[in-house]
Amino acid sequence: MKHTKVLLASLLVASGFAAQAAHATSGWTGTADYTQALAGTGTVGTFDTYDAAPGVVLLQSTGTTGSGSSQVSTFNGFYQSYVTNHLLAGNVVPSLGLNSTYELTAVASFAESVTAAGAISVTGGNFSIYVDNTTNHNFGADSGFTDGVSILSGNIISGSGVASPSFSFGATDITIQVTSFNAAVYNPATIVGGGGEYSRCA
Amino acid sequence: MNNPLDASLLGPITSVMGNTVAPGDLKYAADGYIALAVPEAQTYAMMLAGLTLVGFMARRNARSTV
Numbered sequence: 001m002k003h004t005k006v007l008l009a010s011l012l013v014a015s016g017f018a019a020q021a022a023h024a025t026s027g028w029t030g031t032a033d034y035t036q037a038l039a040g041t042g043t044v045g046t047f048d049t050y051d052a053a054p055g056v057v058l059l060q061s062t063g064t065t066g067s068g069s070s071q072v073s074t075f076n077g078f079y080q081s082y083v084t085n086h087l088l089a090g091n092v093v094p095s096l097g098l099n100s101t102y103e104l105t106a107v108a109s110f111a112e113s114v115t116a117a118g119a120i121s122v123t124g125g126n127f128s129i130y131v132d133n134t135t136n137h138n139f140g141a142d143s144g145f146t147d148g149v150s151i152l153s154g155n156i157i158s159g160s161g162v163a164s165p166s167f168s169f170g171a172t173d174i175t176i177q178v179t180s181f182n183a184a185v186y187n188p189a190t191i192v193g194g195g196g197e198y199s200r201c202a
Numbered sequence: 203m204n205n206p207l208d209a210s211l212l213g214p215i216t217s218v219m220g221n222t223v224a225p226g227d228l229k230y231a232a233d234g235y236i237a238l239a240v241p242e243a244q245t246y247a248m249m250l251a252g253l254t255l256v257g258f259m260a261r262r263n264a265r266s267t268v
Contacts, residue, residue, distance in 0.1 A: 025239035049237040058218035059228035078219040079232065087235070106236075107219055142217040176236065190240040198234030 025193045029088070034102065036184035037149045040133035041102035044095040047086035050129070052106055055081020056139055057198075059112075071116045077125070079108040079198075080145040082137050103135045105145045110156050112172075114163055120172050122159025127176060129153070131185075151185050154178040154193070163200075171199035 029048045034041035059075040066072055083104035086093040098104065110125025132148025154177045161172030176194045183189035216223055223229055 026242050028238035028240045049235050051235045052233070054231045054233045056215050056218050057228075057230055057232045058215075058221060058223060060221065060224070061226060075228070078221050080219055081232075109219065140214055140216075142215070142220065145219070170230075178238070188240075191238050192241050193239040194236050195239065196234050196236040198232045200230050200232055 028188075028191050028194070030190075031187050032086075032185050033187070034104075034131045034151070034185055037151050037182045038102075038131050038133050041131050042095060042097040044086045044098075045093050047088045047093045049087040049090075050083050050104070050106070051085040051087050051092075052081045053084045055079055055106070062111075066116075069116050072113050073115075074111065074113045077108075077110045077112055077122075079106075079110070080137075080139075080142075081106050082145075083129075099135055101135070102131065102133050103137060103148075105130045105132065105137050105148070107145050108156060110159075112159070118163045118170075120159070120161040120163050120170065122156060122161075122172060122174055124158075125156035127154060127156055149182075150180075152178060152181040152191070154180065157193075169200055171197065173197050 027048055029046060031044065031046055033043045035043065056079070058078045060077075062074045062076055064071055064073045082099070083106065084099065086095050086098075106127065106129050108125055108127035110122055112120055112122045114120050128146070128150045129152040130146060130148045131151050132144070134144075134147070136147070137144035157175045157177050159172050159174035161170060163170035174196050176196070178191050178193050181189070181191050215229060218229075
């Protein structure tokens with residue numbers, strides 16, 4: 001009996017962690033005080049989403065398998081951009097000083113495959129969000145995206161989407177797992193994951 | 203791929219995260235968002251129930267060994 005209870009307790013705890021690992025998640029809503037990570041930044045009221053500016057995606061081929069309609073192309077991808085707004089239920093939340101006195105930048109590396117029919121599958125990757133008290137990101141110079149302090153990072157678990165044959169159009173939904181974040185910045189400090197959608201904007 | 207609309211959005215890009223753009227690479231602009239998430243309530247409930255039971259059993263074991 002005693003062993004049964006120990007087993008039950010262990011299973012309940014393990015189930016909780018397993019569910020967390022499996023991303024049984026619902027939306028996070030909270031505030032952020034970026035000054036806790038880096039002086040000279042700012043704070044923002046209740047929000048649930050980071051809205052990113054059009055950023056750059058670079059896909060470098062790692063090979064192809066099959067041919068014709070069964071061809072699958074694989075790529076290593078790299079992404080960088082910056083946050084333009086904090087959103088709450090789709091509405092912009094005021095964030096004084098964002099992109100004037102401080103900036104939030106996002107970078108990601110990922111692997112993906114694209115079938116001949118245009119089905120995109122993101123198979124893994126990682127990402128980080130940085131806060132910086134200097135607004136110095138520069139797409140042309142490929143600089144200013146990973147300076148400052150990392151406040152939230154993790155893995156890209158999966159993603160799926162569709163692209164036109166020439167990549168003139170593409171959209172991908174992704175699921176992320178947050179493995180590290182600054183608990184002094186986010187309140188409540190309960191973030192475990194998230195999701196997003198990226199689409200080609202031109 | 204060097205779509206002129208991408209170029210107007212992003213300017214001339216020769217590398218991304220230190221990876222030099224090479225002939226044949228695909229490069230484009232992407233717009234998106236990230237919504238943050240927490241564990242579902244039932245996840246917390248399972249963990250809490252398990253931890254409570256572990257704590258109860260530890261307390262009972264401590265008493266029985268006195």
